[in-house]
Amino acid sequence: MTQGRPLLNRRLAEFGTTIFAEMSALAARTGSINLGQGFPDTDGPESVREAAVRALRDGRGNQYPPGPGVPELRTAVAAHQQRFHGLTFDPDTEVLVTAGATEAIAATMLALLEPGDEVIAFEPYYDSYAAAIAMAGGARVPLLLRAPDFRPDLTALRDAVTDRTRLLLLNSPHNPTGMVLTREELAAIAELAVERDLIVVTDEVYEHLVFDGEHIPLVSLPGMRERTVSISSAGKSFSFTGWKVGWVTAAAPLVTAVRSAKQYLTFVSAGPFQYAVAEALRLPDSYFTGFRDDLRAKRDLLAGGLAEAGFEVYSPQGTYFVTTDVAALGEKDALAFCRALPGRCGVVAVPNSVFYDDPEAGRSQVRFAFCKRESVLRDAVERLGQL
DSSP: OTOOOOEEEEEEOOOHHHHHHHHHHHHHHOOOOOOOOOOOOOOOOOOHHHHHHHHHHTTSSSSOOTTHHHHHHHHHHHHHHHHHHHOOOOOTTTTEHHHHHHHHHHHHHHHHHHHHHOEEEESOOOOHHHHHHHHHTTTEEEEEEEEETTTHHHHHHHHHHHHHHEEEEESSSSSTTOOOOHHHHHHHHHHHHHHTTTTEEETTTTTBBBBBSSOOGGSSTTOOOEEEEEEEHHHHHHOOOOGGGGGEEEEEEEEHHHHHHHTTSSSSSOOOHHHHHHHHHSSSSHHHHHHHHHHHHHHHHHHHHHTTTTTTTESSSSSSEEEEEGGGGGGHHHHHHHHHHHHHSEEEEEEGGOOOSGGGGGGEEEEOOOOHHHHHHHHHHHTTOOO
């Protein structure tokens, strides 16, 4: 076609079908338990779902909502930041609603990067990070997190910064490893960002799923208010991943820049759901603590079962994923292991090797999701025990 020229532009040539699509299709085809893709198998609070139905029936959001997001949601996001983190944001100028956190990340990269700018990101990383950086013409610079604790090497981080470094892309609680940055680590990162005049983009979608330690927004540290783009979403906190409602909070100039890119991606989205998420963010503290405690128990259930089945288990401090190593089972290739797993015991998982620039670094690591019903997890543990 077109005289032999490839159809896909070279920036995206390395990206094919996502591993999540492949493994979810494999689960559907084989009737296996899907512990690969990170979505719950039950809906979130009934009151929130009914709020979406009410918005639909009342005609709120059925036409184009405002570009920055409906005022009710932007106000609720600002109130959430104040309530849980003591942060003050102007809902009119410092909050932007997006089509999930994935769009927020993509819009931020497109808005803030010039071709050739370097972006330092923790490795392994959520796969959309690499694609978003590539689409913006940036160059990703991985900072390897090593098992068993996956803590960032702060000396290596400092050494990785060059004159071409534009921003740091951080994720805490971290997907896929479950690592949660400590206050000391965050302070060192903030100091470096101020010293080298870097922008920091923080993906905090698992902020309410910290089991060990605490979630501290980087933007709350000295010198970070004017250089941090904080990203979160409703999907992970309220178990409505299909609604795709996320948001950006940042100083007004940063939000204005991100909105400039975002408006040419989806323009607007999820109108009625925005009103429902506004109500969700106002749920009582008991919802958030109960949600966290339920997922902690499920973490312990799945992690214990995986250990009994012979996996080396790296218990996560947060998120709803458990990273394991299958070398203890005599396996060397996580991708081959995951493709064969449905046939062996009827369970689907995701190979961590796809989240590394250097696949050898995570060659034998496999991620399992525990955001499922307890009965499903017990069934999966029983099946995995057959290995």
